Amino acid sequence: RRSGAFTTCDECAGSTSWSGTACRWCPYPKDNSCHAYGSLANPCSSDDQVTSVDTCVAKVVPKQVHIAMAGESVGTGMSVMWQTYLQSDSPVVRYGISSTDLSLTKNGSSNWYYEEGSYNHLAVLSGLSPGTTYYYQAGDASLESYSETFSFTTPKATATEPLKFAVVGDMGRAQFESGDVISSLASHAKSDAYDFLWFLGDIGYADDSFIHSGAYVQFDYEIAYNEFMEQIEPFAAIKPVMVLPGNHEAECHSPNCQLSSTKVHQLSNFSAYVHRFRMPYDESGATSNMWYSFDVPPIHFVNIDTETDYKNAPNDSYTPFTSNGNFANGGSWTEWLEADLDKVDRSHTPFVFVGGHRPIYSVTSCDSNGNPADDSANLQAAIEDIMYSHEVDVYFAGHKHSYERSYPVYKAAKESDSYDAPRAPVHVVTGAGGCDEGHDDDSKAVNASWHVMHDTSRWGYGMIVADETSFTWTQYDAATDTAIDTFTLKH
DSSP: OOGGGOOSHHHHHTSBOTTSSBOEEEOOTTTOEEEOTTOTTOOSOTTTSBOSHHHHHHHTSOEEEEEEEESSSTTSEEEEEEEESSOOSSEEEEEESBTTBOOEEEEOEEEOSSTTSOEEEEEEEOSOOTTOEEEEEEEETTTTEEOOOEEEEOOOSSOSSOEEEEEEOSEEOIIIIIHHHHHHHHHHHHTTSOSOEEEOSOEEOOTTHHHHHTOSSSOOHHHHHHHHHHHHHHHHTTSOEEEOOOGGGSOOOSHHHHTOHHHHHHTOTTHHHHHHOOOSTTTTTOSSTTSEEEEETTEEEEEOOSSSSSTTOOOOOOSTTOOOOOTTTTSOHHHHHHHHHHTOOTTTOOEEEEEOSSOSSOTTSBOTTSOBOHHHHHHHHHHHHHHHHTTOOEEEEOSSSSEEEEOSEETTEEOOSOOBSOSSOEEEEEOOSOOTTOSOOOTTOOOOTTEEEEEOSOOEEEEEEEOSSEEEEEEEETTTTEEEEEEEEEO
């Protein structure tokens, strides 16, 4: 038979071509077919083509398993996401309330965004019971190829006990400064020290990985993204990771990308972020994965896109002939933000947190009088009045590779020294997740009246413990797991 007659990887790799050597299966989404040895029509590199049945099996084993909350009602849904390096014809999640009985199944869907990349898979589990532990495996039903068995616990529908969750921003690969953070988050996830992770953008730093990996000529973008997602699987597969976009999700910047029109267009406008992650945007009335909200009592969480789709947004496009944004269909997500906050039921979620990648208040992005400057000023103009009028409790951000905390502040004026029932939001910058760009330079930091704490020497993350009347925030140094700052806000 001709190599082109083989329609599956195992058929192809288990056969020989005219030369007596194994046929080559190319798993690229743009090809996904069989080739004879030496065929000029084979677009796959020698490293990526498959020449044995065992490799076919290995490439459809789920990798990078991660979960996120889903569903219109608290605790009733969970999105399960994973990748394979070979097309999966029957993506599925099998699950149940016992690790020995995974008899429930949910068929998944697949997508890809780069024609020489891997395949993303998604199954949204629905009809779950709040406050319940489920066990699951992701995989391919037709091949009986599954991940290991993971478990997760759905959020409780009411705040019957304190909510505990972690917050991090600007976290790259473990070998580039974030090793202690990733290790600590994994350890605390296994001990149930937190219920989920809120990730405030800049996820893995694939866009400029070529600089720090020394891959100036090679294509490193997908390698870096895949490696990061594999590194966080130990906690991302068992604790929901709720992400939002940062500037490093926008596009691929490497010379290898810039010299390829295909890569320029397929790896621009947040394509990796949009395809790799599924957040509950549809359930919260948003038009895009770029912004959304969700409830976990006693808190209503709002996630915004500080990179696109509002007046004077930074755009993050550094590539000729490309443009980022237009996720709001020509409008702005700020209208959605106001409508979302209008619907908050404070009897159910007495606290409201807004998260975005870029900060409004940072001592390194304000003028000498403490007024937000440049991109921070544009974001302030877009959302500060909305947050103030809806009595948002805290705005969380990253972007700055540091940790900062403010007093309650509005229009660059400190409202109070107290965190007892403040009228204005507190601003927290927790972008110290660890990345290849290093800590921020604080030599130009301003001593603003609203400023409390600023640290640029330690990598870490924050933890919140909240009940219906108060919450306590603590920022940790991941290297020692010791607290470097804490405050309690009461209603």
